[in-house]
Structures are given as C-alpha cells and as structure tokens.
Amino acid sequence: MDALDGNAIAGTLVAVFGREMTTATGICASCGTRSMVGELGVYLRAPGMVVRCRHCDNVVIVLVEAHGVTCVDLRGLAAFQAVE
Amino acid sequence: MLELVEETVRTKSIVLELPDWVGHRAGQHVDVRLTAEDGYQAQRSYSIASAPEDRDLVLTVERLDDGEVSRYLTDVLRPGDTLELRGPVGGYFVWEQSLGGPLLLVGGGSGVVPLRSILRHHQAIESTVPVRLLYSARSLSDVIYREELMRIGADDVIDIRFTLTREQPNGWRGYSRRIDQELLDEVAWPPSERPLVYVCGPTGFAEAAANTLAELGHELRQIRTERFGPTGA
Amino acid sequence: MAISRGFQGRRRGHVDPARVPPGQYVTRDFPVLSAGPTPHTPLGDWDFTIRGLVDEPVSWTWEEFLALPSETITVDIHCVTKWSKLDTVWKGVSLDTLLDGVETSAEYVLAFCDGDYTTNVPLEDLTGGKAWIAYEYGGELLEPEHGGPSRLLLPHLYFWKSAKWVRGLELRDSDEPGFWEYYGYHSYGDPWKEQRYRGD
Numbered sequence: 001m002d003a004l005d006g007n008a009i010a011g012t013l014v015a016v017f018g019r020e021m022t023t024a025t026g027i028c029a030s031c032g033t034r035s036m037v038g039e040l041g042v043y044l045r046a047p048g049m050v051v052r053c054r055h056c057d058n059v060v061i062v063l064v065e066a067h068g069v070t071c072v073d074l075r076g077l078a079a080f081q082a083v084e
Numbered sequence: 085m086l087e088l089v090e091e092t093v094r095t096k097s098i099v100l101e102l103p104d105w106v107g108h109r110a111g112q113h114v115d116v117r118l119t120a121e122d123g124y125q126a127q128r129s130y131s132i133a134s135a136p137e138d139r140d141l142v143l144t145v146e147r148l149d150d151g152e153v154s155r156y157l158t159d160v161l162r163p164g165d166t167l168e169l170r171g172p173v174g175g176y177f178v179w180e181q182s183l184g185g186p187l188l189l190v191g192g193g194s195g196v197v198p199l200r201s202i203l204r205h206h207q208a209i210e211s212t213v214p215v216r217l218l219y220s221a222r223s224l225s226d227v228i229y230r231e232e233l234m235r236i237g238a239d240d241v242i243d244i245r246f247t248l249t250r251e252q253p254n255g256w257r258g259y260s261r262r263i264d265q266e267l268l269d270e271v272a273w274p275p276s277e278r279p280l281v282y283v284c285g286p287t288g289f290a291e292a293a294a295n296t297l298a299e300l301g302h303e304l305r306q307i308r309t310e311r312f313g314p315t316g317a
Numbered sequence: 318m319a320i321s322r323g324f325q326g327r328r329r330g331h332v333d334p335a336r337v338p339p340g341q342y343v344t345r346d347f348p349v350l351s352a353g354p355t356p357h358t359p360l361g362d363w364d365f366t367i368r369g370l371v372d373e374p375v376s377w378t379w380e381e382f383l384a385l386p387s388e389t390i391t392v393d394i395h396c397v398t399k400w401s402k403l404d405t406v407w408k409g410v411s412l413d414t415l416l417d418g419v420e421t422s423a424e425y426v427l428a429f430c431d432g433d434y435t436t437n438v439p440l441e442d443l444t445g446g447k448a449w450i451a452y453e454y455g456g457e458l459l460e461p462e463h464g465g466p467s468r469l470l471l472p473h474l475y476f477w478k479s480a481k482w483v484r485g486l487e488l489r490d491s492d493e494p495g496f497w498e499y500y501g502y503h504s505y506g507d508p509w510k511e512q513r514y515r516g517d
Contacts, residue, residue, distance in 0.1 A: 002287035003354065007310045008129060010173035011115040022176035038176025038308070043352055044315045047397050047477055047497055050352040057354060064501045066514040071501050118321040124342060126326055150346070152327040160323045168319045 003041035009049050012063060013037070016070050021082060029078040030058035051076075085165045091144060091228045095194060096158045097133060100141045100167065108132055110205035111178040111198045111282070111310075114143065114171035118153055128153040128315055131197040131284075132172060133229075135204035144228060146194040148314075177282065177310040179205070185213035185280055186273050190263070190293050192220045192285025195312055199284060200229055203236060216243045218271045220263055220289070223251035245271055263289075265296050275301035280308075287311040332403065336393055338508035341401040348400060349462045352496065356431035356461075356482050363466055365450065366485035367415065370423035376485075379466065383452070385410045390449065392472035394479070395508040407470055409451030412443040423488035427495060428469050431482040436495035437504065438471065438478055440488065447473055450483060475506040475513070 006013075006022050013021035022038040033055040040060065043050040051061035053076075060076035074080055087099040117127040128151075134142035147158040161167070179187065179202045187206075189199040196219050206215055217237075221227045227246060237244030247259035247267065259267055273279040281302060283293045290309045298304055328342040337343060360379045368374035377385070389408045395401045427437050442448070451470040452459050459465035464481030471478045477497050498504050503512040511517060 002311075002313060004287065004311045004313050004315065005309060007113070007174055007177055008315060010113070010176075011129065011170050014173050015170075020173065020175040022174055036176060038174075038310075045348065045350045046352045047350070047502060048352075048500055052353060059353075062500045064514075066501055073500055118324045118326075119319060120324045120326055121320055124326050124328065126324075150327070156321070156324050165322055166319055168321070 003043055003052065005042055006037035006040045006051070008042050008044055009051070009063065012049065012070065016063070016072055019082065024080060024082040026060060026077040027079040028053040028056060028058060028060055029076050031056040032078070085161060085163060085167055086140065087163060088161065092226055095144055095146045095228050097142050097144045098157060098161065100143070102141055105141060108136055108172035109178045109180060110135055110202040112172040112174040113198065114169045115173070116153065117168045117170065118156060119168070126153050132201050133197045135201055135208050137208035138204065144194065144197045177284070177308050179280070179282060181209060181211055181213070183280060185215065186277055187213055187215040188272050188279045188281045189215065189217040190281065190283045191217065192289035194228065195285030195289065196228055198310065199282060202282065203242065206242070207236065212241060214241060216245070216271060218245050218247065218263070220247045220249060223248055224253050263293055263296070265299060268293070268296050269300055272297065272300065278306060281306055282308050284310040285312060287313045336403055337401055338395050339511045341395055341399055341508070344400045344402055347402060347463065350396065350398065352434060353432050358431050358466070360466060364484070367419055367488065368485060369488035370421050370490055371419055371488055375419060382410065386414055388449065394472050394476050397475040397477055397502065397513050406455055407449065407451040408453035409449035409467070409470055411446065412448040412450070413446065415450065416444060421488045423490055425489045425492045427487045427489060427493050428480045428483055429487060430480050430484055434480055434482065434496050436478050436480045437493055437498055438474065442471065442474065447471065475508050477502065478506055
C-alpha cells in the first residue's frame with residue numbers, strides 16, 4: 001500500500017508535542033538521511049501510526065494510542081529537532 | 085455548520101461558523117472527528133479551502149464510495165449540525181508571502197483544495213508573486229471551483245492551466261493527458277528561476293509529479309508535497 | 318464528546334453478540350492494515366522455515382509447501398483496531414502439519430516475515446488445530462495487500478498476530494516481543510479478555 005506523508009499525522013503530533021512538528025527535522029538512525037517530518041512516509045492504516053525513512057524504509061517514529069494516552073517511540077531517529 | 089455547497093457531482097464544500105477560531109495559514113488542514121451514539125468514532129483530515137482572510141471556514145470534501153466519513157459529510161450533514169474539528173494543523177505545506185516565489189501549484193483531483201486556499205490568500209493580500217496552477221482532473225465536470233478558477237486565471241499574475249485526463253469538451257484547447265515530463269516542462273518555470281512548488285493529490289499523482297520535477301532539475305528542497313489517500317482502517 | 322447526528326460508520330449490526338468480543342464492531346469489508354510497504358517476493362525466492370531451538374532448521378519451497386496437506390476453514394477474525402469480520406474462509410496448511418516431526422523444548426515462537434514484521438506467540442497456541450499458514454482467502458490466492466503469498470492465520474488472538482508475508486517461525490525458550498508488542502501492544506492478545514495493550 002502507498003504511504004502518506006507527515007502531513008497526515010500533523011494533528012496527532014501537535015497533541016503529543018504541543019506544537020507544530022511537520023517542519024521538524026529528524027535524522028534516520030539507520031541510514032543517516034535527514035528529512036522533515038512532512039516528507040517522511042506514514043502508514044496510518046495500522047494498530048498505530050508508523051513513520052518510515054523514505055530512503056531506507058526503516059521505522060523512525062511509531063505512535064500508539066493506548067487507553068487514551070498516545071505513546072511516541074522515537075528510537076528510530078538519531079536526532080530530532082523542531083524548528084522555530 | 086452553516087451551508088453546504090455542491091462543487092461537483094462528487095464534491096461538496098462545507099461552510100462552517102466557528103466562534104473560537106484562531107485563524108489559519110493557507111495550505112493547512114483540520115482533523116474532523118465523528119462520533120456515533122454508541123461511541124464509535126472515525127477521524128479524517130481535510131484541507132481548508134478558504135483563505136485566512138475569508139470570513140467563514142470552508143472544507144471541501146470528495147465523496148468516496150466506501151468512505152464512511154466522506155459519505156456522512158456529503159450526504160447526511162445538514163445546516164445546523166455541529167462538527168468536531170481539531171486544528172488548524174500543518175506547517176510544512178503552507179505558503180505565505182514571506183516565502184516568496186515564483187509559485188508553482190500542482191494539484192490532482194481533490195488535491196486542488198489546499199492550493200485554492202493558497203490562491204485565495206495570494207489574492208487577498210494582493211501579492212505580486214507570480215503563480216501558476218496546474219490542475220489535473222478527469223473531466224471538466226470534475227473540476228472543483230471551476231468558475232472561480234477561470235475567473236482568477238484571467239488575472240495577469242495568476243496563470244491557471246487544466247489538464248483533463250479522461251474526457252474533454254468539444255473544442256478543448258487545454259491539455260488532455262496525465263501529467264508527464266513534457267507537460268511539466270512547458271508549464272513549470274525553468275529550474276533556474278527556483279520556483280517554490282506545492283504538489284497535492286493522491287499519493288501516486290503527487291510522487292510522480294514531484295519526481296518528474298526533480299528530473300527536470302528542480303531541487304527537492306523547493307518542492308513540498310501533500311499526499312491524499314485512504315486513511316480509514 | 319460531541320455526538321455527530323446521524324453518523325453510523327460502515328459497521329453492520331444484527332449479529333449474534335456471542336460472536337463479537339468486547340469493544341469490537343462487525344464489518345463486511347476486509348480492511349487493509351499495514352505498518353509498511355507491501356513486499357513482493359517472487360515465488361521462486363520464497364521459502365518457509367522453522368528454525369531456532371531445533372536440531373536442524375526445516376524449510377519448504379513454494380512448490381513443496383503447496384504439496385502439503387491443506388485445509389479449508391471458516392473463522393471469525395478480530396482486529397485490535399476494533400473491527401471484526403465473521404465467517405472468513407481460508408485455505409492453508411495447519412501448523413500441526415508443519416510442526417509434525419519437529420522436536421523442540423521451545424515454549425515460545427517468534428514469527429518472522431518479509432518487510433521485517435514479527436510477532437510472538439506461545440508455541441502451544443500454534444498447535445491443536447488453532448493455526449495455519451494460509452495462502453487462499455475467499456477461494457482465491459491471497460492478495461499481496463492481505464499478506465500474500467501466505468500469512469499466519471491465528472484467529473483466536475487479535476489479528477495483528479496473524480502475520481502477513483510470513484516466512485517462518487523461530488522457536489525459542491524465552492518470549493521475545495514482536496513488532497507491535499515492542500511498541501506497546503499486549504504480549505498475548507486474547508480478544509475475549511480485551512488484551513489490547515501491555516498490562517491489560
């Protein structure tokens with residue numbers, strides 16, 4: 001199935017981080033590619049939201065909503081930086 | 085919800101009055117959440133079709149045959165109903181004057197919705213940044229905001245081109261095929277002008293357009309894409 | 318929470334409630350869920366392997382796999398995203414057939430797949446007529462978006478355990494969380510006890 005992009009999780013990221021995150025940049029821990037969140041590959045039709053590096057397809061971010069709490073896993077990112 | 089406007093056979097604009105609305109930036113979207121009486125919920129994102137300067141917030145929704153949210157919004161919703169929204173969100177796919185230009189907007193199907201917000205904003209602030217919209221639709225009757233776009237396109241600063249991929253009216257002199265390298269080469273500014281490009285539409289369309297522009301020499305950094313696609317599980 | 322007047326969603330009612338686990342809605346669609354791009358392994362490159370806590374790994378090519386005795390079964394499936402689909406028809410090879418003759422002291426299994434998806438399950442949940450490697454759905458070859466060429470079919474647990482694009486089982490003496498279990502989903506996943514998330 002085709003992936004969407006980081007725009008599709010913009011609202012969830014605001015709810016989690018308290019600010020706009022689609023222009024935040026992350027570095028893939030697997031291949032080192034730097035991308036803006038808006039550019040990353042997003043799989044929404046799943047038990048959670050899975051965000052993958054477009055270059056190597058490795059998972060960079062996973063969001064799971066459990067009992068009303070959204071858990072964010074950023075272990076797939078070597079660095080993550082929001083931009084003013 | 086104030087009013088429903090039928091844009092094409094398959095799309096409707098929903099005009100909303102929001103007392104606490106904080107305003108938005110052109111290109112942003114909202115998340116709409118529907119809740120049934122038994123607690124079942126479904127949520128989808130819809131681009132804002134109105135400009136920040138417009139009085140009311142407008143969302144344009146394409147009715148998908150198997151879309152549980154889109155079918156509710158286009159078939160069941162009526163004036164006086166309320167909608168639960170979250171937003172506006174999206175800082176990546178936003179245009180404002182400070183970003184400059186020239187501006188190339190490429191839309192496929194309902195991908196034209198956030199681009200229309202950008203165009204209306206551009207007009208409202210009387211921007212002199214040159215803009216070109218390339219809008220791909222199946223036929224003329226599938227073109228959303230047709231009269232408005234044709235009116236806007238008569239302007240000097242804004243250039244609007246359509247490509248009708250499946251069916252064209254008699255005497256049609258515009259493009260009549262899916263976007264390809266030759267078409268983009270004719271419509272887009274040369275890469276040396278370093279246009280800002282906004283591409284929006286179904287995933288396949290958006291990726292093909294962005295890749296083709298990159299092949300023509302446009303820097304990926306200058307191209308922003310927003311993909312539409314099935315989101316409901 | 319605002320109720321949306323007249324909103325029903327795509328669910329269908331009128332089902333025997335005894336067949337629907339708590340918190341689930343019955344659907345007639347077959348939603349496609351995926352955590353990543355659909356793999357497309359050519360059948361000539363495909364194999365299914367049982368490895369790990371065994372004397373020797375055992376493997377079948379696609380031809381060998383299709384030559385194994387198979388069953389057609391009708392089961393209800395329950396996705397943790399709250400949809401349930403009743404009376405789904407599958408054809409596949411029972412795990413009892415595949416594990417027949419495999420000697421092991423393992424108590425746990427990690428199923429591994431193309432696209433790097435994994436899921437964990439106790440070995441005893443794969444035996445006794447409870448699990449299959451399915452390659453047909455609804456009388457036709459399983460489509461890639463639904464897990465084809467073959468997927469694990471484990472209907473008594475939430476459907477994320479029915480791993481798509483399965484390529485084998487790793488038999489283990491300790492439980493290792495798979496993809497969704499690692500990110501917070503329940504290790505076992507019994508829909509009748511509503512074991513969706515870790516700690517439920």
